[in-house]
Amino acid sequence: METRGKSQLYLLDSAVTQLLGAKLPSRRQALGLFLHHHLIEKLSKRAASTKVIQSVTTFWEKANIPTRPVQHAVSQLEKLFEEWRILKKHKDRVTPGHKLKEAEFIDSLGDLFDIAHANAFQMIKEPEDREFLVAQREKAVVV
Numbered sequence: 001m002e003t004r005g006k007s008q009l010y011l012l013d014s015a016v017t018q019l020l021g022a023k024l025p026s027r028r029q030a031l032g033l034f035l036h037h038h039l040i041e042k043l044s045k046r047a048a049s050t051k052v053i054q055s056v057t058t059f060w061e062k063a064n065i066p067t068r069p070v071q072h073a074v075s076q077l078e079k080l081f082e083e084w085r086i087l088k089k090h091k092d093r094v095t096p097g098h099k100l101k102e103a104e105f106i107d108s109l110g111d112l113f114d115i116a117h118a119n120a121f122q123m124i125k126e127p128e129d130r131e132f133l134v135a136q137r138e139k140a141v142v143v
Helices: 027-040 045-063 068-088 096-108 129-139
Strands: none
Touching: 027 045, 027 068, 045 068, 068 096
């Protein structure tokens, strides 16, 4: 049996074992699933990121939104992981600058993990699909 302290991840509540929901995956979901594959299942960083991108891409395909090439999406996820890893490395710091970086990172976790193709708006034929992408990119309002 695992204690809550061992199952919780720094700046995230916990790892994500699968992507669920009707929205496109957020940065929190993508990073959480990556950490599950990389830290818990012990996959290599590249294997874990490739597996996550495959899962994320299925949501984008269902929404009929063209995505960037896999290798670019993988590097985007690995960059997000590296940002998290650097913050975690210095988690005991109490300087205002570090606390600000943590707060900005936490705030960005609710944002869309955007793997749309650079020319997605030109490639999308249906206006409803364009509107859906714009709506998904909007910042979530916390009430």
